[in-house]
Amino acid sequence: MPLFASYILFAIDWVGTVAGLFAFVHALTQRPDAYAAADRMTKPAWLGITGGGAAAMLLFSTASVTMMFWIAGLVAVLVYLVDVRPKLIEVQRGNRW
Numbered sequence: 001m002p003l004f005a006s007y008i009l010f011a012i013d014w015v016g017t018v019a020g021l022f023a024f025v026h027a028l029t030q031r032p033d034a035y036a037a038a039d040r041m042t043k044p045a046w047l048g049i050t051g052g053g054a055a056a057m058l059l060f061s062t063a064s065v066t067m068m069f070w071i072a073g074l075v076a077v078l079v080y081l082v083d084v085r086p087k088l089i090e091v092q093r094g095n096r097w
Contacts, residue, residue, distance in 0.1 A: 006063070013062045016070070020054030020077040027080065030088050038087035046080060053077040 027050045032043040040046070056073030060066040 001063075009062045013057070013070070016062075016074050016077075017054070017057045019081065020050065020057045020073060023077045023080045023085070024050040024054045026050075026085060031092070034088050034091050035084075037091045038084070040084050040087060046084060049076050050080050053080075 024047070027043065027046045030043065035041065035043050035046065041049075053073035053076035056069050057077070060070040060073070062070055
């Protein structure tokens, strides 16, 4: 693999892992009733999903055969960041109108 491609994979690996850790910390700091109000799974379920995703990205690398586990962890974290997090923020801020 060319050296430039290795740097790109390293950057993707690092950014994904940081996003996973951010998602886990965000899920940890939210109120448990906000998950029910947002009509999403419970707080312990999302802690498990984001924690497992972050752990998968920490344990597995993008430059090996186990990349599919890293991708699965990334997908789990991205679902939280793109779908659940905005709903939690909206529910806790209330209607702005």
